[in-house]
Amino acid sequence: MPIKWKSGPRFKPGVILKRVRAVRTVSETGQSFFVGFDVHECTPALQSMLSFPDVAENVDRATLVWNALSNAPPDLSPETFLVAINRQLDELLATKIEAYCVLTTISLLAPRSTFERTVEDCQITFLKGKFPAEFAKRESAVAQQSIPVKETRADYCRVIVRVHAKSPQSSVSNALRALDLQRAVWCLYANSDMEIAGQGWKPINVVKLGPIHTVHLADGELATKSIWFEPNYAEVSSFDVGTGNYKKLSADTFAKLQKSNYRRVLVEALLKFVRALDERDQNTAFLKLWGAAESLLVPDHADYEKFVRRCSFLYKEREFHMQLLEHLREYRNTSVHAGDESDLAKTHCFQLQAFFRPLMLFHLHHSAEFSSLSEANDFLDLSPDPAALQRKRYLLDKAILFVSPPANS
Numbered sequence: 001m002p003i004k005w006k007s008g009p010r011f012k013p014g015v016i017l018k019r020v021r022a023v024r025t026v027s028e029t030g031q032s033f034f035v036g037f038d039v040h041e042c043t044p045a046l047q048s049m050l051s052f053p054d055v056a057e058n059v060d061r062a063t064l065v066w067n068a069l070s071n072a073p074p075d076l077s078p079e080t081f082l083v084a085i086n087r088q089l090d091e092l093l094a095t096k097i098e099a100y101c102v103l104t105t106i107s108l109l110a111p112r113s114t115f116e117r118t119v120e121d122c123q124i125t126f127l128k129g130k131f132p133a134e135f136a137k138r139e140s141a142v143a144q145q146s147i148p149v150k151e152t153r154a155d156y157c158r159v160i161v162r163v164h165a166k167s168p169q170s171s172v173s174n175a176l177r178a179l180d181l182q183r184a185v186w187c188l189y190a191n192s193d194m195e196i197a198g199q200g201w202k203p204i205n206v207v208k209l210g211p212i213h214t215v216h217l218a219d220g221e222l223a224t225k226s227i228w229f230e231p232n233y234a235e236v237s238s239f240d241v242g243t244g245n246y247k248k249l250s251a252d253t254f255a256k257l258q259k260s261n262y263r264r265v266l267v268e269a270l271l272k273f274v275r276a277l278d279e280r281d282q283n284t285a286f287l288k289l290w291g292a293a294e295s296l297l298v299p300d301h302a303d304y305e306k307f308v309r310r311c312s313f314l315y316k317e318r319e320f321h322m323q324l325l326e327h328l329r330e331y332r333n334t335s336v337h338a339g340d341e342s343d344l345a346k347t348h349c350f351q352l353q354a355f356f357r358p359l360m361l362f363h364l365h366h367s368a369e370f371s372s373l374s375e376a377n378d379f380l381d382l383s384p385d386p387a388a389l390q391r392k393r394y395l396l397d398k399a400i401l402f403v404s405p406p407a408n409s
Contacts, residue, residue, distance in 0.1 A: 001053040002086045005078060011049040013078045016042050020069060031119050032070045043069065043121065046081075056089060058177075060169040064088055085279060095166040097099030099218040102175035103131060103138055105210030106183070108157040109238040115176035123162040129151060134236055142212055145227045149211035156210055157240050168215045168223040169178045181267060183207045184274035185253045186246060189276065190239065190355060194350050204277040204285065204349060206239045231298050234280045253364060260367035262376075266316070266360070269295045273356060282345035290332050290351050297380075304329050310380035318384055321355075328352055 020042050025033045047065050052169035058062070069076075074322060106126070114128045131138060161175035186207045211233035215223045230391055241247065257263050269292050276288030297307045310323040315321040331348050363376060370376040383389055 001055075003053065003056065003082065003089060004051045004401070005082070006049055011375050013046060013049050013081070016049070017076050017078060017081060024069070024076065026074045030071075030073075036182050039069065042121050050085070055093060058165070058170055058174050058317040059089065059092060060167070060173060064092070068203075077383070090165055097166055098171075099162055099165050099317045100165055100168060100171035100175075100211060100218070100223055101135070101216045101218065102163060102172055103135055103216060104159050104161070104176075104179070105152045105156040106159050106214040107206070107208045107210070107236050107238055109153075109155060109240045109242075110157050111242060115251075117182060118141050119182050120178040121163075121176065122175055124164070124178060124182065125160045127160065129158070131160070132220070135160075135216055137220070137222050138214045138216070141222055141225070142213060142227060146229060147212070147229045149229050149233050149373075150233065151208040151212055161243040162218075168226070171223070172213060172215050172228055177271065179209060180271050180274055180279060182250070183209070184270035185250050186239075186241060187274050187277065188253070188270070188348065188360060189325075190241075190244075190246060191353065192350075193354060194347070199233070201280050203234055203236060203280055204346070204353065205274060206236065207238050207241070208278055232280060256364040256367070258365070261371055262367060264297070265295070266363055266367065269293075269360065277349065277353065281350050286345060286349050286352060287332065287335060288350060289356060290328075293352065293356050293359065295372065296363065297377070306377075310377060311355055311359060313380045313382070313384060314362055324351065325355065328355075350395070386392070 004159070005011065019038055020034075023033070023035045023038045027033070043062065043065050047061055050061075051063060051067075052059075064085060067088045068081060071088065072084035103229075108126065111126055111128055115126050117124045159179065161178060163171045163174045163178075165171035165174055183205070185349075187205045190206050191204055192206070209230065210229045213228040214225075215228075217223050224248060253395055258267060260266055272292035272295060273289060276285050276292055277283035279288065294302060294307065297310045298304070308322055311325055312318050312322040328348060328351060335345075363373075369377065370379065383392070
């Protein structure tokens, strides 16, 4: 299935491409040149207007759009752009898959012994000590780059993610996605429920990625001169994942994800959760975390009545929790529409996390019993009144007999 423009009247790619044409020059050899910065404003807008097929899930879409603009014919239009971007996708998909190693750090205390996890087809190795000698060029490559962050402190765990991909860019995307999913599972259980005042700038997640990522070939050589880094990085204390029951909880969670009938939905919600609580801006963190909960409770459209009702179904003290959810709903609306920057933003994040956690655990424990997220939400839409449920069961049993009576009746 090819890349297409999203349907509906909202998007008009021709308007954006007209602006690109005005700043684009194509040489006799077919090379494109762009004047000014307009094209950098247009490329993300074009990306939002495109519908990508599943085969492009792990493709660097921003690079795909840029290459299409650079290689499209002079008569740039919505039609010729689609031809160009699908040609770029076909060429990328035809590229040979290579083995890469993505090196980074993570806010875990270096383990007593090296251990491995396989997540999203990536082999993640958490090292006891330093990176192996074959990756020595990482240090000099980072030193040569002018980036606004420094390497993490010595007690952070060094990580190697081995991944097969069609390009260095795709390898980094796949590796960080796998690491984020592992972090999400750890943070689901390990994040604090609340904290003392005065640390509003500090991200809630106890397990965060380090600030710098490099990608290497299997023999340790750098695969590209590019360095990936986290521009809004905030250092947190090292967390000891070897304490408590975190390794067993992690293994159990991944086993439940594997059995889920809507695994992909749960994975995406976990990724939204962990990326939300990486934020230092707690208002941004709250809105992103709300989006993670929305993806489970009201995935089709923002129906906040259903959001509150479905989430509160999980609790015995339903009326009390409905009121807390209404309070968070009000804060969410205030933040979006009035740009409110409440000093209590981090408290609100903790409160919302306290709802997201049992919601995710409900799905992890029961999603194998539901055929889809939609069926799970039908369950959450049931009445919390036992008498009403008994009456519904009576009517359902009666309906079954009505449409399929016993053979001897």
